[in-house]
Amino acid sequence: MDKVAMMIKARRLFKDICDLPTIPAIVSKVVALLDDQNSAPDEIADLMLVDQVLAARVIRVVNSPLYRTRNPILSVKRALMLIGFKSMREMILTSYFVEGFKKKEQPFDMKMFWIHSFSVGALSRYIGQLGGFPDLEKAHLVGIVLDIGKVFLGHYCKDEYGEMLETIKNTNCTTHEAEYEYFGTTHCEVGLCLAQRWHFPSEYCDIISHHHFSELATEDPFLTAIVSLADYYCLSRSTLEGIAQVGAPGRSEENAWRVLSEFAPDLTSVSLIRFLDDLDEVYGSVCKEVNLLFNTMTVT
Ligand SMILES: [Fe+2]
Structure with missing residues (x-):
């Protein structure tokens, strides 16, 4: 995948839109x-x-x-x-x-999307704590906003995105790969455009842009590793049918695990797979926190 070409495509998608949500x-x-x-x-x-x-x-x-x-x-x-x-x-x-x-109308269930986003946030905070990351609030926030590009694509390219999700159901194709096939860009590049438009700090932008290619992150590899693993865990464990699909841990997850291990050597005593399995034990309490946050943030 050519990142520069993908960025050009993402910026082109933005060009004609005049009702973008603003901060x-x-x-x-x-x-x-x-x-x-x-x-x-x-x-x-x-x-x-x-x-x-x-x-x-x-x-x-x-x-x-x-x-x-x-x-x-x-x-x-x-x-x-x-x-x-x-x-x-x-x-x-x-x-x-x-x-x-x-x-904004979406071709997927927004409640499931928020629950997923808040779960990634809560789990990022937890993994950050395990790894001794110094700013847990930042880990939480970046985890929540990681997939903003998906809500953009879902709304502004609703029919195509809906068709794409339908097509990959019951296949091994990941959402990320399918987006590339359909749009020539993915929610990572689109999310970066949106984050820049909203003047998010540069490290947030870098992480949003590289959360499925953690090895390319330059601003804060430690935080990128944390949120990438939290995202991968939530995608692989929750039933996000119709919103997202992942495969087995790949280069991005292996890299994230290596980076996390560098910052937190105590974690290296187990394998990545075992680490992910162990997260199952805390996931129940994470879900309780997520429900509270969801009810608070989405009340009208
Ligand atoms: Fe993502």
């Missing part, structure tokens, strides 16, 4: 401030209050069962102090991602 400029500014640990909480809270939709959303989510607060949180600044910069950044980007595509 308001003010929200991008808030996220940039939250990325900087030296930012002043007052400055961030003031900026958040300029966007009433954002402020209301933050108050709603922080008072949901997800955060288990004892007393109601009524101010944005208190919400920020309570959950911290990193969790706030994660919550804001996740909610805009969900919101942006909520009402």
Whole structure:
């Protein structure tokens, strides 16, 4: 697969679309401030209050069962102090991602898609913790937004994408390979275009672009390895019939396992297959967390 040609095709798909979901400029500014640990909480809270939709959303989510607060949180600044910069950044980007595509028609079940995305996020956090990754909120967030290209292709190329999913049912063809056959590009390149349009930080863009070719990631190979393995696990274990298919672990997963082992040598005592099998034990509790997040983020 020629990455440059695939990027050209992906950009061409974007060219004529004028109703792309957007993230308001003010929200991008808030996220940039939250990325900087030296930012002043007052400055961030003031900026958040300029966007009433954002402020209301933050108050709603922080008072949901997800955060288990004892007393109601009524101010944005208190919400920020309570959950911290990193969790706030994660919550804001996740909610805009969900919101942006909520009402867009898809040829697949969006509920299953969200559940899958949130599962990859939760499992990325877990694998990150096992491997000693320093920013677990980032691992969680990148895991959630990994497949944004799929919702783009599903909506803007609905009929073709639906036909493609139908064609590969009960075959060994992976979704990634089928996308390449049908569109000359995949959800990775399309996801990169969308992530750039939304001004996601560059390492998120690199991971979205390379999560099925982890060996090509340059910005943060450790995080790429974590989310690639979480994604592979969730794809191989859950019943995502009609949305996605994977084969046996391939070069990308083997590379991710090697990179993870470099950063976390304790994990090397088992094989990749055994590591994936062991994740079955925690997957039940991950699913509980995912349901909570799903209900909180998708409430109207
Ligand atoms: Fe993917």
